[in-house]
Amino acid sequence: MEPISVKVLHCADIHLDSPFADRDPEKAAVRRSELRGAFSSLMTYARLNEADIVLIAGDLFDSEFVTSETISLVLREFARNASCRFVISPGNHDPYTQNGIYDKTDFPPNVYIFDDNRLSVFSFDDLNTDVYGYAFTSPSLEYNPFAGRRPENSGRLNILCAHGELGAAASLNCPIKLTDITSGGFDYVALGHIHNSDGVSLANGVYYGYSGCLEGRDFGECGYKGALFGSINKTDGVCKADIRGLRFSKRRYEILTLNLTGMTDAEAVYDKISAAVEKKYGNDTSLRLVLEGEISPSLILSESIIRQNLENLFSLQIKNNTLPLFDYALLEKDQTIRGEYFRCLLPLLQGDEADRSDAALALRYGFSALAGSDIPAE
Ligand SMILES: [Mn+2]
Known part of the structure; x- marks a missing residue:
């Protein structure tokens, strides 16, 4: 089997246009504009480092309300990274809804957005890679769409891009059991929803982790924030990922x-x-x-x-x-x-x-x- 090698940038919970905790409205406006700046830095990093796939594991937008300034920034950045595929799993803050932002916006052809709350797949034959995922189609999702599911073709690099709450027995935000991940047969599970990152873990041959958010927004999200970047290689069915956390937050x-x-x-x-x-x-x-x-x-x-x-x-x-x-x-x-x-x-x-x-x-x-x-x- 041909060895597979893919460069991946994994981010989530960017919450563009989100309010910030700073009480001074001028400072809050500075923070919103810096968040857009951090997003642009992230996109520039993906381009300069030739990411093959950018995984956005939910909550790219903070709410149904997105300013036209922000949507044009996002479209411009996606289009500038034309050789990179963007895979988006809409989360509880930016669910895929009829006439919602994902439905009504004309995204460039290198953007792949899950639109169903059942597990589905985007196949990238040139990379010998399948990316599985699902969408929140409303602000809540009470079950895990990938529980008990396995990738169809173990010869490929199998990535799962998922928004949900790992370790929660019950949750309105897609409860995920650790065994759903470790017994699923995926190679890399890109998680979103939890805003703090512990980097990437490896269990039972599966690499998984939360990227955390891009900028903290309040005192519940302390420290510098960012995204995960690195390469995933698969040879003779064995996957090795070298993926590390990078800081993108301005403050x-x-x-x-x-x-x-x-x-x-x-x-x-x-x-x-x-x-x-x-x-x-x-x-x-x-x-x-x-x-x-x-x-x-x-x-x-x-x-x-x-x-x-x-x-x-x-x-x-x-x-x-x-x-x-x-x-x-x-x-x-x-x-x-x-x-x-x-x-x-x-x-x-x-x-x-x-x-x-x-x-x-x-x-x-x-x-x-x-x-x-x-x-x-x-
Ligand atoms: Mn979320």
């Missing part, structure tokens, strides 16, 4: 939690925060800074000073979960209105979680007001 979301237990001095806290942030994060980062621990009740932090110190970040969200309970004996005996205010709140500060955070906030507001300062960090 990233990150969460940094700092424990401030025992701290009594605001300047020392600002220094600690700046040192911890500057070491790891720059202007490509949207950061959620979580402050926790028991701090001195007299320590009042200013959100605006923290923001000024961290101006270099792309955006910053501050969550102050500290509790003003460190070394409070002095304040407990304080005969001024500060002490009285603290004593009123103390039972709540030692109460359940909701009470604690309300009381901590009340204490920060109250002490700030008594000190004549601005509204403190939230």
Whole structure:
């Protein structure tokens, strides 16, 4: 048998035109345009590295609503990669529906889109490769269309391009059991839907994995994102894939939690925060800074000073979960209105979680007001 060798770019969950978590609408617009930029970089990479097949495992678009700007970008990029085949398995966010975006758009001839929620195949004879897949035809798909199915011709390179939720016993987003993959007889299973990637795994001769999304969109999708690229070779029925993750995201979301237990001095806290942030994060980062621990009740932090110190970040969200309970004996005996205010709140500060955070906030507001300062960090 002739050895088969195919270069594959596997991506998914690009969610073009998706909203982003950044609260500032200008920054959210920057992120949407950068997402289109990341998509263009991906397409340029496919062209320069001569990918034979680009697998798009669902959710290329974020919703039925796609701007004309985005659709013309996608068509232009597909047409510019004329020698590459694009295979699309519509997902739960961009299902194949009558008069939907996939149905009504005139795609170039090198684009192959699954349009049925049953398993079907596109055959590329020149590559001796079959690509199997299916489409979400509505926002949900409660069964796995490839469960119990095997490729028709084991002499070919058999790829499966699938949008679904691996490991979920029941799911509205195509529940996939690991055994559906490992006993299916496919050579490479390109998965989409989960936005974090663990790269490619190998089990029972089957390579499979999630590519993750192209750009994180909120703090549930932290880190740099991208796609998987590499070669798949099959000789005498034995497949070997060398496929690796590549970064395409322009920016990233990150969460940094700092424990401030025992701290009594605001300047020392600002220094600690700046040192911890500057070491790891720059202007490509949207950061959620979580402050926790028991701090001195007299320590009042200013959100605006923290923001000024961290101006270099792309955006910053501050969550102050500290509790003003460190070394409070002095304040407990304080005969001024500060002490009285603290004593009123103390039972709540030692109460359940909701009470604690309300009381901590009340204490920060109250002490700030008594000190004549601005509204403190939230
Ligand atoms: Mn999805």
